[in-house]
Amino acid sequence: MSKITILYLxxxxxxxxxxxxxxxxxxxxxxxSNQIADLSPLKNLHNLSDxxxxxxxxxxxSTLSQMFNLKYLFLAGNKLxxxxxxxDLINLSSLNLDLNKLKNISILQKLTNIKELSLNVNVGIDVxxxxxxxxxxxxxxxxxxxxxxxxxxxxxxxxxxxIFQNNKIDITPLKYFVNLRSxxxxxxxxxxxxxxxxxxxxxxxxxxxxxxxxxxxxxxLVHLSLLHLNHCEIHSIYQLRTLVNLDQFLELNDNCIxxxxxxxxxxxxxxxxxxxxxxxxxSPLQNHPNFERYNVPLQQSKQEAPSVKELKLxxxxxxxxxxxxxxxxxxxxxxxxxxxxxxxxxxICMCIQQQYQDQIQFTIKVVQLFQSMxxxx
Numbered sequence: 001m002s003k004i005t006i007l008y009l010x011x012x013x014x015x016x017x018x019x020x021x022x023x024x025x026x027x028x029x030x031x032x033s034n035q036i037a038d039l040s041p042l043k044n045l046h047n048l049s050d051x052x053x054x055x056x057x058x059x060x061x062s063t064l065s066q067m068f069n070l071k072y073l074f075l076a077g078n079k080l081x082x083x084x085x086x087x088d089l090i091n092l093s094s095l096n097l098d099l100n101k102l103k104n105i106s107i108l109q110k111l112t113n114i115k116e117l118s119l120n121v122n123v124g125i126d127v128x129x130x131x132x133x134x135x136x137x138x139x140x141x142x143x144x145x146x147x148x149x150x151x152x153x154x155x156x157x158x159x160x161x162x163i164f165q166n167n168k169i170d171i172t173p174l175k176y177f178v179n180l181r182s183x184x185x186x187x188x189x190x191x192x193x194x195x196x197x198x199x200x201x202x203x204x205x206x207x208x209x210x211x212x213x214x215x216x217x218x219x220x221l222v223h224l225s226l227l228h229l230n231h232c233e234i235h236s237i238y239q240l241r242t243l244v245n246l247d248q249f250l251e252l253n254d255n256c257i258x259x260x261x262x263x264x265x266x267x268x269x270x271x272x273x274x275x276x277x278x279x280x281x282x283s284p285l286q287n288h289p290n291f292e293r294y295n296v297p298l299q300q301s302k303q304e305a306p307s308v309k310e311l312k313l314x315x316x317x318x319x320x321x322x323x324x325x326x327x328x329x330x331x332x333x334x335x336x337x338x339x340x341x342x343x344x345x346x347x348i349c350m351c352i353q354q355q356y357q358d359q360i361q362f363t364i365k366v367v368q369l370f371q372s373m374x375x376x377x
Contacts, residue, residue: 009034010052017041032056032074039063053078054096061085075100076118083107097122098140105129119144120162127151142166142184149173163188164206171195186210186228193217208232208251215239230254230273237262244268252277260284271295 004023011033020026021041029045032054042048043063051070053061055077064070065085073089076098083097087107095111098120105119106129114133118140119125125144128151130136136155142164149169153176161177162184163169169188174180175195183199186208193207197217205221207213208230215229219239226248227240234255240262247268254276263272264284272285273295285291 005047020045042067064089076120086111109133130155174199186230196221219243227251241265249273 002022003025005025006028007020007023007026008030010030012031014031014034015036017031017036017039018041020029020031021044024045025047026045027047028050029042029048030052032052034056036053036056036058039053039058039061040063042051043066046067046069048067049069050072051064051067052074054074058075058078058080061075061078061080062085064073065088068089069091070089071091072094073086073092074096076096078100080097080100080102083102083105084107086092086095087110090111090113092111092114094116095108095114096118097105098118100122102119102122102125104126108114108117109129109132112133112135115135116138117130117133117136118138119127120140121143123143123145125141125146127141127144127146127149130139131151131154134154134157136158138160139152139155139158140160140162141149142162144166146163146166146169149163149171150173153173156176157179158177159179160182161174161180163171164184165187167187167189169190171185171188171190171193172195174183175198178198179201180199181201182204183196183202184206186206188210190207190210191212191214193214194217196202196205197220200221200223202221202224204226205218205224206228207215207218208228209232211231211233213229213232213234215232215234215237216239218224218227219242222242222245224243224246227243227246228249228251230251231254234252234257237252237257237260240250244265245268246266247270249271250263250266250269251273253273257274257277257279260274260279260282261284263269264287267288269288270290271294272288275295285294288294
């Protein structure tokens with residue numbers, strides 16, 4: 001066992017991990033979702049570079065303070081009030097502290113190698129200390145109820161940012177994050193997103209659940225491949241006609257959209273969702289190569305343009321023919337199974353009627369009969 005280098009024991013109802021102290025060659029360990037009170041058996045596992053201790057309700061993690069080789073540390077869902085034990089773990093490159101009780105994170109300034117940091121759902125946290133962490137590439141601070149992110153202006157290297165569920169937050173500082181490729185800013189109570197016009201490197205954007213959102217600036221984000229705009233009370237999507245590089249996913253659910261003609265030339269899209277809108281004509285989508293896989297609202301199908309109806313009817317008829325063939329094959333298969341079951345029942349009855357010295361002899365006979373049936377077929 002001492003040669004084991006990777007071990008996953010997530011959600012195994014473990015309370016005592018003393019047996020792990022002998023696994024000195026461990027490099028990756030996941031013991032998340034267990035009720036572990038004592039982490040001291042880990043103190044000599046100096047080869048660990050990847051450690052997951054999520055949702056263990058741990059109060060004392062001082063044992064980790066000497067694990068200098070750690071690069072990836074996941075501590076989400078515990079009851080941590082401070083992170084002083086991290087100050088000497090200078091090799092950390094990815095740190096997850098979601099769902100804790102953190103307020104002061106100034107100690108993180110010493111961790112100059114961290115590239116990915118997640119602090120989601122630490123309500124009332126002070127993110128000011130992050131201003132000196134210019135090396136960050138990915139930052140997640142959703143549901144922290146932040147009002148201002150101006151102290152993060154210096155994080156100009158950020159490529160991924162999540163500020164979801166920070167109500168009424170001022171997004172003006174986003175103009176400094178010109179290297180952003182992915183931005184999640186749903187549920188933040190914003191309508192004016194003019195600042196996004198400067199984020200021309202964006203590939204993924206989520207602005208959902210911002211009622212009354214003005215989507216005009218999005219037309220300049222021509223490199224987008226994925227866009228979510230659900231529940232924003234959008235009436236016109238004319239501004240989206242320029243997003244010809246959208247090739248992954250477009251979500252426009254629960255809006256007030258009637259005309260989808262601006263989507264006609266967005267033919268690279270693999271998936272479009274248009275539920276809960278007021279669309280009357282779906283013909284602009286009929287030439288899309290992935291039309292069959294789009295989530296077109298069924299309740300609106302009666303209002304579709306005749307051309308689309310005819311197109312769908314042809315495809316449906318082909319599908320019906322295919323289903324009929326499959327149905328006939330299924331009927332033949334069911335009849336075959338019924339025949340086999342009848343024969344099996346008869347064979348078992350034959351076995352029961354005969355006398356055997358013990359249960360083993362009876363079982364052997366049944367198996368032999370089944371085998372003879374199989375080869376006979």
